[in-house]
Amino acid sequence: MPAIDEMKSRWVYSELGSPRWGHAYETLRGHTKLLDKAQAHTPFAALSPEEHAQLLEYAPNSSRRGLIGRLAAHSSYHLAHWTRPELNAAHTTHHFGDLPYPQFLAAAYTPGDKDDPHEAAKHLPYTPATWEAAIAVGSPGNYMLIDGYTRSLVFMQKAPPDATFAIWIPDK
Numbered sequence: 001m002p003a004i005d006e007m008k009s010r011w012v013y014s015e016l017g018s019p020r021w022g023h024a025y026e027t028l029r030g031h032t033k034l035l036d037k038a039q040a041h042t043p044f045a046a047l048s049p050e051e052h053a054q055l056l057e058y059a060p061n062s063s064r065r066g067l068i069g070r071l072a073a074h075s076s077y078h079l080a081h082w083t084r085p086e087l088n089a090a091h092t093t094h095h096f097g098d099l100p101y102p103q104f105l106a107a108a109y110t111p112g113d114k115d116d117p118h119e120a121a122k123h124l125p126y127t128p129a130t131w132e133a134a135i136a137v138g139s140p141g142n143y144m145l146i147d148g149y150t151r152s153l154v155f156m157q158k159a160p161p162d163a164t165f166a167i168w169i170p171d172k
Contacts, residue, residue: 012025020117079133087155088101089141117149124154133167134152136170
């Protein structure tokens with residue numbers, strides 16, 4: 001699968017297993033095993049090529065199709081492991097105000113709002129072994145986090161000081 005298609009499939013897989021975004025796929029029928037795998041945090045790498053292709057077919061159902069389109073601005077991606085300062089150098093999508101990450105981290109939110117990653121992060125343990133890597137677009141010094149907000153908040157709030165955050169970033 002070309003690099004961009006794999007990133008789109010990874011994005012959709014992340015959404016399928018998300019209590020915040022999974023509802024966008026409720027109208028899809030016939031692939032409950034894939035949904036079950038996403039919700040059980042089966043690693044993306046353990047999925048079959050057919051399942052990767054099915055995820056790509058789901059992409060038009062994404063609640064955040066505009067952000068998925070930004071993946072195509074880069075020809076390929078690689079897995080990086082960011083420290084807290086590297087994550088702090090990123091900024092957010094327009095949905096979160098196009099803020100520098102530290103401002104997003106400190107932002108006020110409405111307690112009980114299940115769609116806010118700050119609220120979701122309060123209820124999740126730090127379990128990076130079960131997390132898929134987040135996704136960023138852009139370039140060094142100008143990265144935008146487009147997937148992984150809840151995981152990034154859990155990382156920033158609960159990870160040991162020397163921990164790193166797995167994230168897919170565009171190749172140079």
